[in-house]
Amino acid sequence: MEEEVKQKYVRSGKVIQKARKKAREIAEPGTEYREIADTVEDLIRNEGLEPAFPVNLSADEEAAHYSPGTGTERVIGEDEVLKIDIGAHCDGYIADTALTVNPSGKHQKMIETNREILEKALEFVKPGKTVGEFGTFVQNQIPDEYNVVRNLTGHYLGHYTQHAGVSIPNNRNASNHVFEKGDAIAIEPFLTKGSGKIKEGKEGNIYLGQGGNVRGRAERKLLKQVKGFEGLPFSPRWFDSFSGRDKMALKKLVQSGAVKSYPILREVDKGIVTQAEHTVLVGVDDGENIVTTRSD
Numbered sequence: 703m704e705e706e707v708k709q710k711y712v713r714s715g716k717v718i719q720k721a722r723k724k725a726r727e728i729a730e731p732g733t734e735y736r737e738i739a740d741t742v743e744d745l746i747r748n749e750g751l752e753p754a755f756p757v758n759l760s761a762d763e764e765a766a767h768y769s770p771g772t773g774t775e776r777v778i779g780e781d782e783v784l785k786i787d788i789g790a791h792c793d794g795y796i797a798d799t800a801l802t803v804n805p806s807g808k809h810q811k812m813i814e815t816n817r818e819i820l821e822k823a824l825e826f827v828k829p830g831k832t833v834g835e836f837g838t839f840v841q842n843q844i845p846d847e848y849n850v851v852r853n854l855t856g857h858y859l860g861h862y863t864q865h866a867g868v869s870i871p872n873n874r875n876a877s878n879h880v881f882e883k884g885d886a887i888a889i890e891p892f893l894t895k896g897s898g899k900i901k902e903g904k905e906g907n908i909y910l911g912q913g914g915n916v917r918g919r920a921e922r923k924l925l926k927q928v929k930g931f932e933g934l935p936f937s938p939r940w941f942d943s944f945s946g947r948d949k950m951a952l953k954k955l956v957q958s959g960a961v962k963s964y965p966i967l968r969e970v971d972k973g974i975v976t977q978a979e980h981t982v983l984v985g986v987d988d989g990e991n992i993v994t995t996r997s998d
């Protein structure tokens with residue numbers, strides 16, 4: 703890994719550490735989801751970077767891919783188990799991290815267990831180990847009372863690409879893919895009290911430009927703005943203004959396939975889901991890993 707690239711990964715990680723801290727501070731009962739997402743994304747921009755994707759705020763049995771829309775008034779509940787998944791990039795080099803909060807503390811043990819499993823998983827990753835060995839190791843750490851979510855995985859990070867090809871499952875798998883020095887990866891085990899499977903729900907206000915030719919002035923104008931996100935996911939909250947006409951145009955872009963709309967991912971048994979995630983540069987510090995997004 704080139705030194706310049708490494709420094710950019712480290713820089714985006716440093717900003718994300720601040721973003722995590724801020725998110726934890728303000729995620730209290732009664733705080734609006736929108737306030738959390740806007741505050742965290744603004745912090746990233748004020749540091750001179752850009753969000754790598756809209757802040758994901760997924761509650762209870764929702765595991766991922768919900769972000770508040772322009773009109774969302776939802777607030778955090780006392781007992782809510784809220785996954786806060788945050789990404790930033792420095793010239794396309796991404797830091798991806800997630801934490802889980804639960805104001806009442808009722809599910810604190812599960813959150814702690816998830817965090818400890820992530821720490822062990824981060825230790826396990828070394829040049830020469832395979833993705834298959836990793837999955838077996840992580841699965842063996844899961845206490846009987848929980849299941850690991852099988853169809854949500856860690857992943858490689860690429861330049862302006864959040865999911866760069868190789869998936870890193872947290873359960874037994876046959877992958878012979880070998881971790882190498884200089885790999886940039888996100889490790890993210892999810893625990894649940896359900897059976898450990900995710901299905902797609904309704905749309906979650908997260909979009910991705912796919913390109914293509916579109917008709918209509920409003921649609922073309924919107925698609926041009928979407929190109930500014932460099933192939934990374936975006937939120938309608940990020941536009942200076944987002945009128946009713948823009949909303950219709952976005953709907954048409956989704957229908958035509960020029961823009962992809964991500965569905966919310968929910969646990970099939972409505973089991974509570976927790977998540978913990980950090981970004982790792984494998985073996986780059988005299989053979990040791992750098993966990994770019996970890997400060998605490």
Ligand code: MN
Nearest residue numbers: 787798799800
């Ligand atoms: Mn993430």
Ligand code: MN
Nearest residue numbers: 798888890979
């Ligand atoms: Mn990730």
